[in-house]
Structures are given as C-alpha cells and as structure tokens.
Amino acid sequence: MQNPEPEPVAYAAGFIRRGQVVGIPTDTFYGLAADPFNLAAVEQIYRVKGRPETRALPILVRSLEQAVELSRGIPDGFVALAEKFWPGALTIVVEASRRLPLKVTGNTGRVALRMPNAPLVWALIQAFGGPVTGTSANLSGQPSSTNAELLSAQLGDRLPLILDGGETGAVLASTIVDLRDSGWRIIREGRVSEAEIRVVIEGGAAAPGKHSAAN
Secondary structure, X not given: OOOOOHHHHHHHHHHHHOOXXXXXXXXXXXXXXXXXXXXXXXXXXXXXXXXXXXXXXXXXXXXXXXXXXOEOOOOOOHXXXXXXXXXXXXXEEEEEOOOOOHHHHOXXXXXXXXXXXXXXXXXHHHHHOOOEEOEEOOOOOOOOOOOHHHHXXXXXXXXXXXXXXXXXXXXXXXXXXXXXXXXXXXXXXXXXXXXXXXXXXXXXXXXXXXXXOOO
C-alpha cells in the first residue's frame, strides 16, 4: 500500500494512543502495533500472542534518528547497516535506551529495531507520534500472517482492529542481527543474507573472533 488513506491510519493511531494493540501489514508479515512506552499495552501484546516475556519486542521506526533515540550507544556497523538496508527487512539488536521500559526488551536490556519498507507503517508512526511495536501478528509458535484474513483467523477475537493492507507476499521474515562491541552475530537469517551483512560490516571477509552465526 504505497498511498495509505489517512482516515484509517488516524483511526488506528487513536487505538494505539489509548493503549490498545492493532494488527498492521508490514513489508514482511502482519505485525502487532502498540505503544512501546505503555506497559499495559506491552503486557497486552504478550497476552495476545501467548508469548513468554523473556523475548524482546521489535520496534518499528520511520527514521534513523528515531532508532538512535531508542538506542544506548551506537555500536560499530549500526549506521552502515541502517543506511544500506533500511527501509527493508533487517532488524538490528542493540543496547536499549534507558527511556524504554525494561519489559519491552524482554528484561534483556536490548532492543530490536527496524525501519520497514511500508508507507502505511510510516504513516501510522507519524499519526501516532512515535515508534510502534512490530512483533509478528500470530499466536506464539504458529505461522506468521501474510494477509488480514489469516490474521483474523488466528487473533481476530483478541484484537480490536486490524488494518487490511492486502497480501504482503512475504516468504521470509526480516533478518535479525545482534550488534555488540565485541562483534556481531545472526540471530535469524531472513530476507537479508549473512553474506550481505558481512560485506557491510567487515568489507566482505569475516574477522576471526568477531562473528558467530546462531544455530
């Protein structure tokens, strides 16, 4: 959806502003959007998904500046990866700003950030006035949803609103890369390959001791 209609977006932003959770389409799968600074809303996401609170919730941003504000320190490679792959299917995990509630980080102190290639999400963030959560809209352990019908079948009785953006066409989720001072590692390889990330961070060659891919 390249030109989202402002009325539905504003309507959805109102739900989020009131602490509710909304189903939204992204450039990969449908996600659950809520205010990451509202603890009641964050708790509701975990209840909706049936997800343990030991996993951080991804946060969707519409600019690099928003991502930096949610981070505590900028590790090597962060800006280079964001400039190369954002907007797009790369989630970057870094130390979370102390502004963020610990619950959003799954009590890890780290935050997963992504700028999706999704004008509807950008419009929603603009209408709401800040970043929103973007965890996949599915029951924990169940397949992610590529359209509103699949999402409604899984979570329709748990959500007050689903924005129907049609079929996303996604096959792969976003790639998740964890950046630390000591290096980087792939948590989940998705649409962006490990090789592409290595080229950006290390110039094409893995540095000994700097990289480990999650099994």
